[in-house]
Every structure is written in C-alpha cells, then in structure tokens.
Amino acid sequence: MKNPWNRHTYVQSFENLRNERLAEPMKAYMKHHFPFLGIKSPERTEALKAFFAIHELPGKTELLNEVWEIYRLPEREYQYVAIALLSKKLKSLAVDDLGFLEKLITEKSWWDSVDSIAPTIVGDIVKRDRLEGEKVMFQWSDSDNMWLNRAAILHQLKYKKETNEKILIEIILKHVHSNEFFIQKAIGWVLREYAKTNPAFVRKFVEEYELKPLCKREALKHIK
Known part of the structure; x- marks a missing residue:
C-alpha cells in the first residue's frame, strides 16, 4: 500500500540532493532567469x-492546487516536478483546465x-475536444x-496525421512577421515536425508565404 501524497x-x-556547484552553471544556461537546486x-x-512509486498521487480535486504550490517554489527543478506531476494525471484533465495551464505558462515563463506543457499536456487536451480546445x-x-x-x-507539434492544417496555417500566419526569436523558432519547429508527415504541405506553405529566414531554414531542414 502506498503512502499518502506528501x-x-x-x-x-x-x-x-541540492548541489551548489552544479546550480550555478545551470542558472547561467537559463540566462540567470531562475535559481537552481543543482540536480541533473x-x-x-x-x-x-522513486517518490511516485511509494506515494499515492493526489486526486483531481487536490491535483491543481498541489501542482501550483510546487510550481511556485523558487528553484527551477520544482517547475519541472509540477509539470511531471500534472503529466501523470493527464487523462483527468479537460478543456476547462486550460485556464490553469495558461496560468502555468504565464508564470515563470x-x-x-x-x-x-504545450505539445504534450495542452496538445492532448485539445485533441480530445477539438471544437472547444x-x-x-x-x-x-x-x-x-x-x-x-x-x-x-x-499545441499540434505531436499530432502527425491528426494535424488540423487549416488551424496550423491560421495560427502561424498571425505571427509569421513577428520579430520574437521564440515565436520564429516555434513556427519553424512545428513546420519541421509536420514535414515528417506531410513534406509536400510544408514545402508548398514555405513557397506561398513569406517567412523569415530562421523560420524558413528550420521548416525545410529535413526536406530534400
């Protein structure tokens, strides 16, 4: 019998497991945005x-509160733990929980x-309720x-043949001229990944729309 969640x-x-010697280079890698415990x-x-093996996971009513309390702890490893805990209860999450995920995405971003969070947890929720998601x-x-x-x-990064191409295009085109590095990388990444499923679509998309060099390079990375 497992121990109660604690x-x-x-x-x-x-x-x-705190290791101050390792914490400093980890902090530097993340541009000094967060402190670290120093756990690889x-x-x-x-x-x-090991912890999940001997402790009961919190029920749905407690889950989001527990995730939030862990996520708010200062060291970056705790944000990873909170996301891992949420992933363990993925099938209990629904569209109504996207508001909570929005809170996580916009906190300690x-x-x-x-x-x-986006391609796995959010993506899974949306795939199960496409209309509302x-x-x-x-x-x-x-x-x-x-x-x-x-x-x-x-959010559709892992959808492969289940990708809604219309929505993929619409969302990308809203941000195609953005100068934000992380937006351009995201566009390039999702196109590069979808090219593994439908290279013709991605090649045509790149030909039809004016993409920034970074995005275009990423999108066509594995297309011959």
Missing part, C-alpha cells in the same frame, strides 16, 4: 520516479517550461503574451 516529503528529498536531469528523474488556442494566439502565442503554435 509534498513536504518530496521537497525535502530534493533539498537533500537523470538524478531528478530517478528521485521523482521560459522555453523549457512552455515546451514541456481550438477556440482556446485561437484566444492564446491572439494574446499579448508571447509565451501563450508560442504554446498555441506548438
């Missing part, structure tokens, strides 16, 4: 796996957290928040 036990287990990815994954993606694509724009662009 966030404080988990936090203590991570504190025991393999050790963090192993500690998380950087590419690592947004890219862990796509309405939210259009709202995000119209937002003044660049990270919500990036999330909207990337």
Whole structure:
C-alpha cells in the first residue's frame, strides 16, 4: 500500500540532493532567469520516479492546487516536478483546465517550461475536444503574451496525421512577421515536425508565404 501524497516529503528529498556547484552553471544556461537546486536531469528523474512509486498521487480535486504550490517554489527543478506531476494525471484533465495551464505558462515563463506543457499536456487536451480546445488556442494566439502565442503554435507539434492544417496555417500566419526569436523558432519547429508527415504541405506553405529566414531554414531542414 502506498503512502499518502506528501509534498513536504518530496521537497525535502530534493533539498537533500541540492548541489551548489552544479546550480550555478545551470542558472547561467537559463540566462540567470531562475535559481537552481543543482540536480541533473537523470538524478531528478530517478528521485521523482522513486517518490511516485511509494506515494499515492493526489486526486483531481487536490491535483491543481498541489501542482501550483510546487510550481511556485523558487528553484527551477520544482517547475519541472509540477509539470511531471500534472503529466501523470493527464487523462483527468479537460478543456476547462486550460485556464490553469495558461496560468502555468504565464508564470515563470521560459522555453523549457512552455515546451514541456504545450505539445504534450495542452496538445492532448485539445485533441480530445477539438471544437472547444481550438477556440482556446485561437484566444492564446491572439494574446499579448508571447509565451501563450508560442504554446498555441506548438499545441499540434505531436499530432502527425491528426494535424488540423487549416488551424496550423491560421495560427502561424498571425505571427509569421513577428520579430520574437521564440515565436520564429516555434513556427519553424512545428513546420519541421509536420514535414515528417506531410513534406509536400510544408514545402508548398514555405513557397506561398513569406517567412523569415530562421523560420524558413528550420521548416525545410529535413526536406530534400
């Protein structure tokens, strides 16, 4: 029988792994936006796996509160933990929870957290309710928040043959002239990924629309 969920036990287990020597280069890699505990990815994954193995996950009513409390902790590893916890309960999430995911995307925003949330968690929710989920993606694509724009662009990243090409085009074209590096990279990334499924579509898209050099280069990266 598993132990009850206990966030404080988990936090203590991570504190025991704190490594100030490693924390500084990790912080530098993320442009000094966040403090770090200094736990490398393999050790963090192993500690998380061990904790999940012996503790019950919180139920849906507690889940979002627990995720938010962990996400708000200062060190960057805790944002990764919060996202991992949310991913463990992915099938319990629905379109109504996209508002909560918006809060995560716009809090402590950087590419690592947004890219862990948008193509997997957000993408899965939208795929299960395309009508209502796509309405939210259009709202995000119209937002003044660049990270919500990036999330909207990337939500179909893993859809492959289930990609809604019309929506892909509409959302990309809203931002195709953006000077934001992270927006151009997102457009290039989603096109590059979809080119693995439908290279003809991506080649035609690049020919028809004027893309910035970074985006165009990324989109055509693996197309001969």
